[in-house]
Amino acid sequence: MWRVGPESTWTTVLPVAFIIASLVSLVATPIVVSNHTKRVRTEIQRVAEPARRAANQMQVDLSAELDKVIAFQVTGQPQYRKEYLDLVQEQEANARVLRQLTPILGDEANASLHTVMEETGRWHEGVRSGEFLDRQLPEGVFLARLFERHPAYEHALRSTSEVELLIQTGIEDRLQRIRSAERTNISLTIVLTFLALTSALLVAGLGRQMRLLAAEAMRRRREAEKEAADAGAARTFAERQERRAAFLAGASQALTASLDYEETVATLGRLIVPNLADLCVIDMVDDTAGLRRVAAVHRSPGDQAALTPMLGERIAEVPEIVTRAMSERSGRLVGPSAALMRHLGWPADDARSTIIVPLISRGQTLGVITAAAPRGKNFTEEDLSLCVDLARHGSFAIDNAHLYHDAQQAVRAREQVLAIVSHDLRNPLNTVTLASQLLQTSNASDDEREQIDMIVLSAKRMSRLIADLLDITRLEGGKRLPIEPEAVDASSILKEVYELFKTQAVAQQIALQCDVAEETPRLFADRHRVIQVLSNLIGNALKFTPGGGVIECVVEPAEREARFKVADSGPGIPKEDLGRIFNPYWQSERAERMGAGLGLPIVKGIVESHGGRIWVESEEGKGTSFFFTLPVDG
16 A cells, blocks of 8 residues: 655655746746836836936926026126026926926935925025116126025035935836846746756846846945945035135135235235235236236245335336236236246246236226245145135225325324414404403494404304314314303393394394293203204204394203204204214305314213204204203202
8 A cells, every 4th residue: 555654745745846836937937027017117117217207307497597607797798697596496396397296216215305495495586686687796706606506505505415316226127127027927937837947047146136236236236335435525525615604714814914005915915825826916006007016925945035125116117917917807826927926036947826806896907916936836726716806805905005094194184284374364263352352452342342252153153163274183082072061041141142243143134032931940051052052953953044044052851951942944954964064074065164164072972971962853844953961040
């Protein structure tokens, strides 16, 4: 009797089962693989490939944007603005396509798209805030703003490239899966058809798979190394930019540390050498529109003496390329040139790479920097860009030093003029004063005595005008005007002021009204200074009040002080001038230079020296009112 044992069962069942499974698999595998590959191909055609094309188009459009911005700034033609906006719209359309497709491609693709939208949005916002397409900017402003926003542009380009690369990698992975599935299908078919060669084919198949895996691993390793290299380059660039920014910040601080012109120019030269160049000279435009050498610096102290003899000398022959750089107001990289080395005051046979950068401030060319590279080194565009930025900071500092020097000279000249005028005016005025005082002691008639009194008062007034010149000098020096306060009646002050101006008011047909309110306490003030304040205010009112008008001078008590009011019925002060009327030497156009513009600043200084306040209220066509307060006695 035959008996089937366990070993026989396994040896029979397993081959049969294996054959059945092989036959079933032989039929089912092509169907499964076909469905799988069809699904993957459909995904590539409907999702991955359109997403890749959209990402690629976004990158192409973004690459063209900078050209349109530069073209608009160079030519000013609006068609470039339109082309830029069309590119932005096309990017937005591609972004909408990607937003629909990237969720299907996975979280990584969706996150990369989010990064693209942030980076491109930052770049587009930079274009808008930089006014690149609103108007043509000055070259220096445009380059500075473009330099500030260029990192955002680079980041946007890099992020769109990464999205495209990620999508392309996804497509390649899907194609690889299709190929793998097809290969697996073929392998399984061969294995199931030729059962005898199962082992050999299996080994071969495993070996092939191992090679594919090794190739894939190698490919991924190369990609990782490339990404690491890109990251290293980006880090190096960021560190270089950080060092550049730190250098420029320190240079700006050093250049603004002094307002001395020569020290500022010398500091600029020391910043260029040795940080950028081996030697450099700085030539400034003089009064004859020529160039005069004001600084020359060499890296080696021993060679400095060779450049020193030209300091302060006018440059007789300026190389054409230097003149062109100044006229075009743009920096230049120049190869070794014997003419430029002679211009630098250096032997012509030691020609080197050279940078020429004009110094420009407020639209004017102040001078030019000419710098030579160390021996054996050539300047790069990055060196030129850094030198241009440094020259911009230096130009501002040199211009500020010029302005400060001019302002100091103007202040000294004005002080000398004031001193001379006040001294020379007092001599004839003293003669008039003494003569009028002698006339007061003579036997003159009442009418004559009234005229003599007016001469005395006018002489005193002229003496106060001379003192105004000295007072305004004290105020501009930050000092308070000297006062000698005492208890004084406001009514006596207004009476004296009325007597001083009544004749002039009558002559101009203007009603002058002076009044002291009841219960006004005695003032604690310098009588002569208060009269000076009222004289200035009433004198100004008489200048601007037409015939038939009214000038009112009133004193009334206020809380622990007395308040004066001088009001006229003149044309009033324009609203835009109210904030400037107390500035020294300022006069409105309607004043027609009726004075020196010192009265109101001195009035303000006198009131504040008393501890009071002064302000003005005016409306065009309705007159002007000046108010000021003074302390009271007790």
